[in-house]
Amino acid sequence: MIGERTLGQVGKLAGIGLVAAAVFAAVVILAARWFTGLESVSSWMDRYPGEYHLPDFVDDGFPAWARWTHFLNFFFMAMIIQSGLRVRQQQKPPAVWQPKKGGKKISIHLWLHTSLDLLWILNGVVFVVLLFISGHWARIVPTSWEVFPNAASSILQYASMQWPEENGWVNYNSLQQIMYFLVVFVAAPLAIISGLRMSEWWPKNATKLNKIYPAPVARKIHFPTMLFFVLFIIAHVFLVFATGMTKNLNHMFAGTPVDGWGGFFWMLGAVFLTIGVLFATRPLVLAPIASRFGQVSAR
Template structure:
């Protein structure tokens, strides 16, 4: 069998250069907004195993995790400048192409028999790979394996990248999706938990960069024109032509990155539209994966962790409302004064106190993993009532499609990191009725939810990223259109920043 360079392999090779380079740069943008890696789900401050920032965590009792952003340069990250939402858009756009490309490549390897170029058929390849490495270290070129276009070391390294590292990066990327990680929570725990998965994903990035650096060196050692001609023309009979075409292609790739970065910084909403066309069709399928987590009291954040039994309460993000009304609720312990309003497009508008919510909840609780959009995690035991039960009591009218949640928090007044505006969120009815969508009033059996975590009552959306689990809940309103509210994108950060309402990934 000819194990040369068929046209489809050459096309896939160039597409992968594009996809991996965009994944690396957009991945660095995502990392920059929470540039710390942990082994523990509890992300205890000061316990990270790696950190890529000189910033220190604020000491104030109430602070927003957005204050930990490190603004990586647009020369490195896509798009740079701490624009997490746009970085996520590019990452998921590129993931769509990258996974499609890899699956297609894998199938073609199987059906054409080209898998033999990467999979050893003899144990002799392994000692020969060691000899090939020694040859490289001695600045001599090892010979290809008989009947192959690669030497043994190249065969093993290419096989590892394509058949091991790439599936691993796809798997660890997928299990950073709240919908996937919380639906398949046993697998999440088997993989070591969300933070181990996040760290493994980062190490995959390091693996790609290391491979790329070594690969480039080897291309030059073997002869740049000779090797690049194979990947353009399928042979090395005309190395000048092949090498020139490949070099021009690399130059165009650089231009593509410059254009993408500048376009993104100039018109983020256009990138958002591109994302919605490419990503939403498949990401919306994740609504079919309701959360069904398997954690218990022994897992919750706040229990002793580590060798020194360090404890860390469920992490908060954001500053509580600073109004006389909210301060009065805190002073009086919430129970008698707080009222949750439920209205809008319903048959039976109602108001409920915390005591009435407790009675309706009948002791229901769930222990779940919180996924911050930036990357931190905490496990909390939430007591509350399923939102679907409240909706059944209120009776949504025919045509009701969405649920809107408003908070006591006003961002400009309460959090100096952001511009003004009342904090709100919305969900499609399918998300509102998921079994672990909760209206919570107690955290970790403490009797109430602390102010920093959204007390007295907050929303829990366990298949979505954390900022959509609205804190300091004031009102629930059923609507038949969410796109006519304020900027029409479905939430505060969706309106003012570049975050998709669909936060299942």
Template structure:
């Protein structure tokens, strides 16, 4: 029990700080999945954007750079923040499972689980006693007074599972496979909001919990917490407890420095624990989304700006009549296709929800060629394992911030078999708009939006991604340290 209590403190601080880093990428909270600009119920930023703004804007401009003092690692490092968050959650769940097992194995659950509704009025009386600056009496034969017992029960058996459930409800792979499950929390934005409120509830509990530890007598409470015996050596308990807290603080200072100084190493190290889980999600689940036209968002955010340069602008002006898509690599039948030839391969229409890695969502209708159909035409070789999508977007010109190179993305070849994996040519019943990827963009509905490459100019099938770009599997993975799997 003592060990799991310490581990819980250790992992929860990691979850808090990394969760704040994730929130900084889109510091706005909604109840509705269409996320209309200006309609958020909570905005943790001074930046404002309008749906009818005359000046084009990208959702990347909504991102905030928060201090490493509160965010892990801070300074606009969404990719690394997600790595820390998803690595930690696995160990936090295991710690919780071990704790629950011990609670029931030792019979300690009698002290945590209320057996009568009288606990509620008794807890209210206990809170009133605290407000009168007095300490309420403990339940006869138990170590807690009523308010403590009820609070511990709610945190352990209700709030913790609630946080896990709302976190899972934000996974694009899970939402795509089980579209109705998202409605349990009012959609992804509802789950995101409730997850944030759950974090606040945990934070409030910790503040009150620490305050009551002090009120009840710090040396005695430290002996109970650290040694598992309120009558134990209080000096030893105080020394061990403060040393443990100092060690946690020092660990956070070191990992924050390391994450910011050695970002690629951090990405690789944490990826060993996070990437396998994401790959399993991506392989197991296929998208079964079927939204109605009434669900289509009135405003669909854009992430990034269209390609810069005269060549792309010229193609856009003439309706992309000169556009050609090259498909090659490890294929038996390399092809070069115009838009008309692409359309001749067949069409699939789908109304699906776009899940941006920043946190915003929007629903739109997409129409295009099933990627599986194109793969059947080019006939991938046995050695082919990945599909690489090259874009006309030079990020050194359209994004900057010290980043460089043409955008590209990769997906495992098996994702092409997903029936809702398409090369989109149309959006909401009209040709694909320039800002959303014209003339051609990828849609993989079990993945986050950064995997859905826009402004595609070429497709290559390869055996390995190590020699493409910087070898991490995509431009965002190379430059911003995102995970290559994007199912959560």
């Protein structure tokens, strides 16, 4: 039995789901191929091939700071999502933490979640500052209205399985650019401002402000933002793998435009390290670390 269903029933449901997904995918691909095959659409796509020219000041490639902040972002986010889900699910935390100078006791998971948030924000600030100093910003911030027709063209190319030209070392396609922009400049600030609202750091006496921006509103933003991040990560990693895995990974993990397995092995190391740390975050390991910054007790 799995829940209320037998293994056979679950298998049957999974089978029906798979067939439905395959039929849906086939219909989308055929429709997109028919549409992009139309004379007028294909000449429109010649005009908007999926990307537009970057400003001249943008350098090719991924400098070390972009690669390190990208890895640290992934590393912190994995732990932030894990501790965030634990805060949500566990009514009775295994231990609580209290600041040295006294104050409200919070669950050890919330202590970990908020401490990691600070590190993640610091990493994000370093990334954004260097982004603007270096000129790399124009790779992930749209600089022309042409981004919209080109993004539509990229969607059509993905849907028809004739995927846009992969040239991430020099330029992203417009759909990629919009998604990276949303992740860095919309989703991350939303996660921060909604998390801050629910945290102990938010001023409790600011009555006017708290009336305009009540905590339940922040709660309604915080969780869906996490879901958006998770969906983004699934699609992002799938596309990194499906559109030239070793080359893409060499860009972001080894900092080189040539194809090879170096970046893949760096990525494997980064993923194993992250999974290892996720397994290690147990109360027994956390308590001695948390007690350096405050008092840890059973309840």
